[in-house]
Amino acid sequence: MAAWRVNPNQSLSERAALDGHKVCAGLLTEPSAVSSAARIGPISNRSPGTVPRRDTMKHPTSRMLYHYWDRLRGTRAAPERSEIEPGEIRNLLSESLILELDMARSDATVRLAGTRVCALFGRELRGSAFAAIWGAGQADPWRLVETVAVDTVGIVAGLRGKTQRDEQIDLELLLLPLRHRGQTQVRLLGALSPKVVPQWLGLRPVERLESVSLRVLDPTYDVIDLARNDAAANLRNLPEPANDSLPVRRGHLMVHPGGRA
Secondary structure (H helix, E strand, C coil), rough: CCEEEEECCCHHHHHCCCCCCCCEECCCCCCCHHHHHHHCCCCHHHHEEEECCCCCCCCCCHHHHHHHHHHHHHHCCEEEHHHCHHHHHHHHHEEEEEEEEEECCCCCCCEEEEEHHHHHHCCCCCCCHHHHHHCCCCCCHHHHHEEEEEECEEEEEEEEECCCCCCCEEEEEEEEHHHHHEEEEEEEEEEEEECCCCCCCCCCCCEEEEEEEECCCCCCCCEEHHHHHHHHHHHHHCCCCCCCCCCECCCCEECCCCCCC
């Protein structure tokens, strides 16, 4: 397979737009079959109610969270953080996360992380540096964060997690831009989902992550009408969680009763 070296002065979304190439492991691979999305146009000119092709996002959580985010933003580049209603995505929360950004310091902090995301790493992640979950000696994920924040695009990354015993788990990372109190480049919405749940999950934590693939969602890839995609239907028909039928509003949050003490 032929490869081209990356121009360090180009953003990841600019590189991905070059003839529809995929960005992967620091190299541009040959054009893929999903390279025709350049005709979508800028994100602000795109009609709402469309989602990337199914093969762009493999995990149902990624597809449904993207659809929810896309519906909230309408014709804007990104929705407001305050518009997110946890009750509407209640069954996605365990694999969701929100990052707080400090662009001046090139730093991202985990502000909120779902229970399954925390279980992957065997600890509470709130307040942790996003780079810390990659593990010592691994590539800094700031370039992914910077691309989403600066270019106002979503990305999907294929990750591979490893435990101390070298057990592996394939993960899908979705990152999407958010506005916060009218400001841009301060929050990101995301999801981190395992493609297959291994038996050891919850017993031995993931200690390091490595990037396997990266795809920029808009405006790089083809989209399909939601009428032909199950993301919208699945989001509308989410079942009620057990013992969780009467959430109570606290400000812009929904508090769900129950759980372990």
